[in-house]
Amino acid sequence: MKKHNFYAGPSILPQSAIDETISALKDFAGTGISLASISHRSKEFDAVMNDAVAMFKELLDIPEGYSVLFLGGGASTQFAMIPFNLMRKKALYVNTGTWATKAIKEAKMFGEVIEIKGDDFFSIPKGYDIPEDADYVHITTNNTIYGTEYHEDLDINVPLIADMSSDIFSRKVDISKYALIYGGAQKNLAPSGVTFVIVRQDVLGKVEHKIPTMLNYQTHIDKNSMFNTPPVISVFTALQTLKWVKANGGVEGMNKRNNEKASAMYNEIDRNKLFKGTVAKEDRSIMNVCFVMNEEYKDFEAEFLEFATSKGMVGIKGHRSVGGFRASLYNALDIESVNALIAVMKEFESKH
Ligand SMILES: *Cc1c(COP(=O)(O)O)cnc(C)c1O
Numbered sequence: 001m002k003k004h005n006f007y008a009g010p011s012i013l014p015q016s017a018i019d020e021t022i023s024a025l026k027d028f029a030g031t032g033i034s035l036a037s038i039s040h041r042s043k044e045f046d047a048v049m050n051d052a053v054a055m056f057k058e059l060l061d062i063p064e065g066y067s068v069l070f071l072g073g074g075a076s077t078q079f080a081m082i083p084f085n086l087m088r089k090k091a092l093y094v095n096t097g098t099w100a101t102k103a104i105k106e107a108k109m110f111g112e113v114i115e116i117k118g119d120d121f122f123s124i125p126k127g128y129d130i131p132e133d134a135d136y137v138h139i140t141t142n143n144t145i146y147g148t149e150y151h152e153d154l155d156i157n158v159p160l161i162a163d164m165s166s167d168i169f170s171r172k173v174d175i176s177k178y179a180l181i182y183g184g185a186q187k188n189l190a191p192s193g194v195t196f197v198i199v200r201q202d203v204l205g206k207v208e209h210k211i212p213t214m215l216n217y218q219t220h221i222d223k224n225s226m227f228n229t230p231p232v233i234s235v236f237t238a239l240q241t242l243k244w245v246k247a248n249g250g251v252e253g254m255n256k257r258n259n260e261k262a263s264a265m266y267n268e269i270d271r272n273k274l275f276k277g278t279v280a281k282e283d284r285s286i287m288n289v290c291f292v293m294n295e296e297y298k299d300f301e302a303e304f305l306e307f308a309t310s311k312g313m314v315g316i317k318g319h320r321s322v323g324g325f326r327a328s329l330y331n332a333l334d335i336e337s338v339n340a341l342i343a344v345m346k347e348f349e350s351k352h
Contacts, residue, residue: 004337007315008144008288008328009166010186017190017240017332024236035236040229048236049225055242059250062175062198069197069217070225070235075165075184078195079103081215082138082161082180083110088207090114092134092158097121097143098321099163107138121146123280134158136179136203142167144187145319147290147326148283153177159203167287168196169245170331171255179203185234188287188330189241194234245331254331261329261338262286268342274300274349278324292324297352304348311344 005012021035028035029044038045049070056068071077079102083091090112093104107113114134118125121143130137136159142149144166151171154160159179166187175181180199186192197217204217213219219227245254266284269275269291278290293301301324308316318324327341 001312002340003312003314004340005314005333006327006329006337006341008187008319008326009184010192011188011315011328011330012332013190013237014241014244014332016244017237020240021233021237025233028236035233038232040226040232045232045236046226048239049230052235052239052242053224055239055246056196056198059169059242059245060173060175060198065202066175066198066200067217067221069199069220070230070238071195071197071220072193072228072231074192074195075099075163075182076102077215078163078182078197079106080109081217082136082182083107084211084215085207085217086159086161086180086203087111087135090131090134091136091138092116092130093138094125094128094140096124096140096148097146098319099144099165100138100140103138103140103163111135122148122278122283124148124150124283130156130158132157136161139163140165142170142285142287144288144328145322145326147279147285147288149285149287151282159200166328166330167285169242169251169254170258170287172251185238187328188332190234190238192234193231194238196238241332257335258286258329258331261333261335262289264335264338264342265289265327265329268345272345272349273297274304274352275325275345278322287329289327289329290318290322290324291326292318300348300352307348308341308344311340313341313344316341 024035028038053068087110092114095115095117104113116125116128138161140163153174161180164181165183168183169188182197185194199217269277274297275291276294316325316327318326
């Protein structure tokens with residue numbers, strides 16, 4: 001039976017990216033050596049790194065003055081690296097859930113954090129003041145666990161930093177509005193192990209304290225992400241994913257695809273008597289669709305999960321901190337999988 005992969009991360013990747021990786025693990029670029037055992041200093045891997053950077057720049061239309069880095073440590077290391085490199089006195093953080101909360105915890109070690117937070121995480125806070133002397137504003141554009149998402153780039157006067165772990169390449173972004181964008185690759189790009197950072201060079205070098213070499217962005221800019229051994233396999237797969245994105249209409253193509261999938265899912269959640277959405281409509285994520293069972297059907301939650309699993313649906317259990325269900329509709333997921341899940345929801349409705 002076909003498995004429909006709705007995991008939140010690590011998550012679905014284009015089949016072509018998986019196939020190319022398997023093939024390179026056997027024989028990388030005609031070298032007769034596995035991608036898993038070739039030197040990152042070889043000219044063959046150097047080309048992969050350069051191509052991956054070039055594809056990032058092309059697909060996201062990254063202006064001059066920005067560097068693209070591939071680092072280790074996950075998005076979680078960025079939570080500390082950002083304030084370490086950029087915070088002199090204070091920064092504003094919009095707290096939209098678990099990941100932002102973790103970022104705030106790290107930032108507080110480096111200075112004052114002005115935290116903007118709503119009553120709950122089912123909508124995105126709006127209409128707050130930003131102090132002109134803040135070093136930066138930090139947002140999480142897509143909240144993987146709660147299923148809220150910014151649908152437009154903020155237009156503000158202080159450097160804007162965004163965790164785009166779970167929506168990079170899902171829609172067109174005006175990079176020039178951001179000072180720094182980062183994310184773990186394991187949601188929309190590659191297997192876990194690599195973290196991307198897009199940074200405008202002019203925001204660096206302004207803090208007075210020393211920064212350990214590996215945690216200093218400048219180190220990685222100067223060495224083209226090869227100061228130490230990069231996550232070779234993940235960078236290779238990321239490049240294959242980006243080639244697939246390009247072949248499928250670029251980020252505009254992805255956005256069209258993602259909007260179709262998300263509308264189909266939300267329409268069914270709103271229509272089906274068993275289910276309801278959890279997020280304010282204007283902030284609904286097109287990447288992670290969260291929903292629960294209506295009060296009177298709450299007892300059927302486990303049964304629905306079992307039924308859906310028996311039909312090939314994988315990974316639709318909601319995050320342990322939220323409960324209910326979450327269907328992650330990352331770029332590589334086909335509309336067929338969404339249609340299959342909707343059919344399962346309809347069938348379950350007709351039985352109750
Ligand atoms: C998954 C996720 C993270 C954590 O990424 P790691 O690479 O595991 O550190 C951070 N932010 C967001 C928005 C995420 O979805």
